[in-house]
Amino acid sequence: MSRTTPPRPVDIASIFPELAPLARQAVRLHPRAGRPTVHDSSVGGPLLWPANEVWPACTKEHYNHKLPVSLDDVRQMRALLEAAWLRPREPREDLLDPDQRAYLDKLKAGHPAHTEPNALLPVAQLYLRDIPGLSGPEGSDLLQVLWCPLDHDEALPAAHLVWRNAASVGTLLTDPPEPADVEHYGDYVPEPCVLHPEVVTEYPAPLELPKELADRLHNWGEEQEEESEEGPGGAYYQYELSVAPGWKVGGWGPWSFRDPSPMHCRSCNTPYKPLFTVDSGEWDGGSGSWIPLEDREEPSGPTGLRRPSDPPMVQIGRGYNMQIYVCPTSFDHPHLEVMQ
Structure with a gap:
């Protein structure tokens, strides 16, 4: 099923013409639970990877605030909780029985961190044919995003980007290595999702606008709240009219709890x-x-462990974003990861 973002409640560029030249195209990916193959664009799905190409591993320093767990531990924890949330229960009946609780505690106990390089985990695979406006190095038609599912600088997983030509892959790697260590809560393990790309228009977050314009937008938002007696007030533009939430390609940065800082290629x-x-x-x-319009009807029954708003089940910080920036001069230059 495709996904359709409703029109914005207000055509903000007609009210504030200064915003019109700042409009950018973003592609909302709308990941939803599914069974993607190596030939599909996906989040958390298998990658089209050559059998003769080394699978990347992380050799960077990790910041383990709690003992890591294994990928299998995360899968078993999720399976246990999924079944528990879906089964019928009597009022005030515990979600887990004592044996299930003990088993869950055992899975969550973790293990000492390994010292060898940690195999990377697939995060996303994006065929350029599916993502309007996405382009890569000459001859490439596929972007693959992997990361080390442990905390690194800025309490983020360390991402790795691969651009490739799908037709040149040849024999496929069918059993890629898996990371020995995963962040304690499994927050960096995406569940397999198919994508429903959709183009939307974005405008800069208030923190990226001149202060005078940002102040006028804030005051305008408060006026709208006074007239309607509801809404987010001064944050109306921030929440509803500027940057689209969710997994996406392109667009503007979702700056909110931290100020934007100059970000320039290190090369x-x-x-x-x-x-x-x-x-x-x-x-x-x-x-x-x-x-999306297609997600506005309340589920008719239990939804399980996955929240309808978060099918990949990925958590960045306390519910934030991780944005990957690249150098427009060369795809060979290092990328940058920022929590926003």
């Missing part, structure tokens, strides 16, 4: 541009107008 000093955003959810209580 050539060119300003970075946004490439790919990982989000902890596609909507929340403050961004209801972004809920």
Whole structure:
């Protein structure tokens, strides 16, 4: 099923013409639970990977605030909780019985961190044919995003980007290595999802606008709240009219709890541009107008462990975003990861 973002409640560029030249195209990916193959664009799905190409591993320093767990531990924890949430229960009946609780505690106990390189985990696979506006190095038609599912600098997983030509892959790697260590809560393990790409228009977050314009937008939002007696007030533009939530390609950065800082390529000093955003959810209580039309009807039964707004089950920080920026001068230059 395709996903359709409703029109914005207000055509903000007609009210504030200064915003019109700042409009950018973003592609909301709308990941939803599915069974993608190596020939599909996906989140958390298998990668089209050559059998004769070494699978990448992380050799960077990890910041383990709690003991890591295994990938299998995460899968078993999720399976246990999924079954528990889906089964019928009597009022006030515990979610887990004592044996299940003890088993879950055992899975969550973790293990000492391994010292050898940690195999990377597939995060996303994007065929350029599916993502309007996405382009890579000459001859490439596929972007693959992997990461080490442990905390690194800025309490983020360390991402690895691969651009390739799908037709040149040849014999496929069918049993890729898996990481020995995963972040304690499994927050960086995406569940397999198929994608429903959709182009939307974005405008800069208030923190990226001149202060005078940002102040006028804030005051305008408060006026709208006074007239309607509801809404987010001064944050109306921030939540509903500027940057789309959710996993996406391109667009603007979702700056909110931290100020934007100059971000320039370490190789050539060119300003970075946004490439790919990982989000902890596609909507929340403050961004209801972004809920796709197809997802507005309340589920008729139990939804299981997955929240309808977060099918990949990825959590960045306390519900934030991880945005990957790239250098527009060269795809060979290092990328940048930022929590926003």
